[in-house]
Amino acid sequence: MPHTHEIPPHGHDVVPWKQSGRSGTREDRTLSEVTVSLPPEIANLDVMLPPDVIAMAEQALIQIVRTDAEFGSGLKVLNSFLIRTESVASSKLEYIEASSVDYARAIAGSKANPSALSMIAASAALTRLVDDVSQTRRISLASILAAHHDLMKEDSLDGPYAGKWREVQNWINGSDHSPRNADYVPPPAHTVESYMADLEAFANRDDVPVLVQAALVHAQFESIxxxxxxxxxxxxxLINVVLRRRGITLHSVVPIASALTARRDDYFAALNHFHDGLISPLVTLFAQGCNTASLEAAETARRLIHLPVQWHGLSRNRVGSTALEIIDVLLEHPTLNVETTQRLTATSHVSANAALEKLTRDGILQEITGRSRDRVWASPDVLAELDDLDFRIAQASTPSFVTFNGRRLES
Ligand SMILES: Nc1ncnc2c1ncn2[C@@H]1O[C@H](COP(=O)(O)OP(=O)(O)OP(=O)(O)O)[C@@H](O)[C@H]1O
Known part of the structure; x- marks a missing residue:
């Protein structure tokens, strides 16, 4: 292998192509063959990376472990908070946008927009994947298929394909009607199962540096x-699934998608370098992203811990009142309706409602539906912190460049 490659570059094959219907331009309709990419098999791959890349990856792992150990076990709310931040940012990378208030409305089962529902589905998929691997210590294809089902089952277009490997040729960007001018054409559909079995074997190895494994699992998955x-x-x-399986995180997830969204061009460029046989650019990007995301997640944890103290300062409620009881559970349940409040504080419908109104007047809660029935309240401080964490990670992830052997690689 020439020394400019860290891993075998993708191969190519020319295969016949035929449109299933008739759409697009004449060029789309008459396209008769397509050049597909053939990623290398990775199950037994040995990867040697430059020491500066490995050192940067180690530094990031230390930061992830610190944040997870310091806050993840005691502050349960941080874990659901980070799952939410990660799935919202990951959806944003695919241009699925909804505000934190939309998301909160959807969580409470209130009428929600499709983007917010799709973000909730992304949270469910991530939760399932990290829970499964926590229990079994194995990354399994069954778990990946089930998570994909969670993500896509309500999708109006792709719902029928939820939880199933593709049976058609796909492509990234280019024409909507054929692989013409695509940025990347994955391998043929009939190879997907065996490529995924190869990926599963690699993902369950213990003799690969953790962030190298996370980067390779992610890049290979995107290639397939x-x-x-x-x-x-x-x-x-899957990045967080690898971190969980290797014991780097025990409780929380790393909101790395906020960093990748902020550096979208570098991220896509790093995936293209992978096609050419380089994984260092993606490992570097992941190391920088994980480091920043974990530092900011720790800052969020400190802020969340202080919120109940601030709320008690704002509230003018007497000891033993339902309003004070709500403040005590608000961090764990930042979105509430009357029924949940009744259950959490063991009180009547009338006094739950009155307490929610009272906390709204104190500025501790905000009603987010604007309706007079089936109302939902949320903590504006918690919602603001969700947005602020994403913002701070993005700010700290200044688009820069990725390096290989000390050389700058252009995006
Ligand atoms: N040149 C590339 N090579 C390989 N993977 C890429 C490339 N560019 C983008 N990607 C990956 O593909 C993802 C988007 O793929 P695609 O546009 O097919 O969306 P998708 O399958 O609909 O995924 P989602 O529904 O989550 O958006 C990107 O988020 C990125 O991870």
């Missing part, structure tokens, strides 16, 4: 593009 839709979001969830 095993689903008709949702490949970006499931592929990014």
């Amino acid at each position: 593009h095993p689903f008709t839709d949702g490949n970006g979001r499931i592929g990014r969830a």
